[in-house]
Amino acid sequence: MSVEGHGRMREVAVQAIDAARLEPLIGAARMEQYLAEAERARELFAGRAVVSVNSTAAGGGVAELLQSLLAYARGAGVDARWLVIDGDPAFFAITKRIHNWIYGTPGDGGPLGETERAHYEAVAARNAQELRALVRPGDVVLLHDPQPAGLAPALRALGVPVVWRCHIGCDVANEWTERAWAFLRRYVEPVDGIVVSHAGFAPPWADPARVHVIPPSIDPFSAKNQPLEPAQVRDALVYVGVLAGEADGPHVGFTRRDGSPGRINRHADVLQTGPPPPPDAPLVAQVSRWDRLKDMPGVMEAFAHHVDPSLGAHLLLAGPVVTGVADDPEGGAVLRDCIDRWRRLPHHARSRVHLACMPMADPDEQAAIVNALQRHASVVVQKSLAEGFGLTVSEAMWKERPVVGSAVGGIVDQIRDGEDGLLLPDPHDLAACGAAIERLLRDPLEAARLARNGHVRVRDEFLGDRHLERYASLFAQVVAARTGGGDAATAPR
Numbered sequence: 001m002s003v004e005g006h007g008r009m010r011e012v013a014v015q016a017i018d019a020a021r022l023e024p025l026i027g028a029a030r031m032e033q034y035l036a037e038a039e040r041a042r043e044l045f046a047g048r049a050v051v052s053v054n055s056t057a058a059g060g061g062v063a064e065l066l067q068s069l070l071a072y073a074r075g076a077g078v079d080a081r082w083l084v085i086d087g088d089p090a091f092f093a094i095t096k097r098i099h100n101w102i103y104g105t106p107g108d109g110g111p112l113g114e115t116e117r118a119h120y121e122a123v124a125a126r127n128a129q130e131l132r133a134l135v136r137p138g139d140v141v142l143l144h145d146p147q148p149a150g151l152a153p154a155l156r157a158l159g160v161p162v163v164w165r166c167h168i169g170c171d172v173a174n175e176w177t178e179r180a181w182a183f184l185r186r187y188v189e190p191v192d193g194i195v196v197s198h199a200g201f202a203p204p205w206a207d208p209a210r211v212h213v214i215p216p217s218i219d220p221f222s223a224k225n226q227p228l229e230p231a232q233v234r235d236a237l238v239y240v241g242v243l244a245g246e247a248d249g250p251h252v253g254f255t256r257r258d259g260s261p262g263r264i265n266r267h268a269d270v271l272q273t274g275p276p277p278p279p280d281a282p283l284v285a286q287v288s289r290w291d292r293l294k295d296m297p298g299v300m301e302a303f304a305h306h307v308d309p310s311l312g313a314h315l316l317l318a319g320p321v322v323t324g325v326a327d328d329p330e331g332g333a334v335l336r337d338c339i340d341r342w343r344r345l346p347h348h349a350r351s352r353v354h355l356a357c358m359p360m361a362d363p364d365e366q367a368a369i370v371n372a373l374q375r376h377a378s379v380v381v382q383k384s385l386a387e388g389f390g391l392t393v394s395e396a397m398w399k400e401r402p403v404v405g406s407a408v409g410g411i412v413d414q415i416r417d418g419e420d421g422l423l424l425p426d427p428h429d430l431a432a433c434g435a436a437i438e439r440l441l442r443d444p445l446e447a448a449r450l451a452r453n454g455h456v457r458v459r460d461e462f463l464g465d466r467h468l469e470r471y472a473s474l475f476a477q478v479v480a481a482r483t484g485g486g487d488a489a490t491a492p493r
């Protein structure tokens with residue numbers, strides 16, 4: 001297989017954001033602690049860059065995370081950069097296979113043999129060639145997920161410390177996880193640090209002394225999470241086509257990550273029988289990539305067959321347009337499967353289930369639409385079959401929405417069952433999923449209690465200051481281990 005034309009890395013511009021804006025949310029004492037850590041990080045990284053490398057600038061949790069986190073790091077005076085690797089469809093089919101295997105599932109059932117390894121390494125080599133011109137030995141490189149893991153040996157050969165962050169994982173090892181780890185081992189085993197989102201996700205061969213558990217975070221000020229008035233929420237959703245009615249005002253505005261104003265100008269691509277849900281009908285929503293492990297069809301069937309129709313609720317399954325996420329080749333097939341199953345639902349159920357594909361051309365606009373959706377939902381569901389962390393869970397909890405989530409991966413680090421939301425012990429149990437949704441719809445006071453607790457939990461554990469402090473301490477260890485505690489920073493760039 002040729003990799004001609006592929007391998008050009010792209011740098012994503014990152015705005016500096018001052019974390020001081022978090023202070024009203026986290027309080028003065030926590031802010032002071034953050035500022036002290038930021039000071040130490042500035043000293044450590046004087047003359048160095050921290051370069052994050054992943055495989056997409058938009059769509060999915062990693063891109064969502066990097067946008068805010070790197071902006072706060074830059075705001076703290078650290079030269080945090082973001083590069084996106086390039087690959088061809090065959091490369092992304094291979095990395096999606098690895099991704100599915102790390103989740104303990106067979107994915108497309110294809111092989112990961114020497115042919116696939118050769119192609120994976122050829123794409124990695126081309127990207128590494130570009131990366132060589134962009135990093136220097138004093139820098140630290142943070143590779144995200146399996147796609148750029150193949151760049152680690154070339155970076156290490158340059159003397160650059162490498163940390164590999166794996167955002168995905170599986171609670172129970174099986175033949176697929178073993179095969180995925182066997183594939184990645186030669187690239188990742190020697191790196192300076194491995195970061196996982198959830199305890200127990202580390203590869204079995206990883207040196208425990210080099211494994212760090214760092215959960216992700218959300219940014220309360222991003223277009224995805226910033227406050228919206230109820231009227232804005234309704235107008236936005238009417239405009240994009242997922243709620244019935246007439247929008248009152250002009251297109252809903254939001255603040256972009258660079259601080260400039262934006263407006264919702266695009267419509268969603270919505271599949272439904274009859275009109276969109278009325279604004280006053282309870283809405284159950286799952287927002288996910290069209291990925292088998294998110295089990296959108298399972299949510300649909302749990303809702304259609306196990307939630308009492310007399311409650312008048314509607315279900316919205318929302319994901320990106322299927323051409324919108326470059327590194328996710330399975331989206332089209334999963335969406336088609338959802339549509340097929342939707343067509344087979346009895347008419348009365350089908351008219352209460354709506355499938356929406358979000359416009360992805362403008363990531364901030366897309367985020368603002370998801371924000372409105374999550375805020376409008378009476379219940380947010382994340383019925384994943386496996387999950388690294390599940391940012392959608394924290395996003396909904398932050399918005400004081402009651403969440404029903406599977407008890408898998410990082411979701412259990414966010415929701416404490418019956419305290420901050422409801423957990424589904426068996427994510428395949430459709431009746432239990434329907435019952436949990438129904439319980440929240442029938443008992444708004446209990447739903448509100450869980451939702452309030454959820455907000456506090458996210459404030460305490462999953463905002464950016466906590467996340468950056470954990471990274472700063474990891475990088476300090478990595479740099480100290482490389483330099484024997486001394487300072488190896490190179491001359492100013």
Ligand code: UDP
Pocket residue numbers: 059060061062064224287288289318319320321358366367370389390391392393395
């Ligand atoms: N997301 C989005 N639009 C979509 C689907 C998902 O903006 O149509 C966002 C979602 O709000 C969250 C991220 O993508 O911020 C998904 O992260 P998560 O950790 O839940 O799952 P991942 O996609 O990384 O497996």
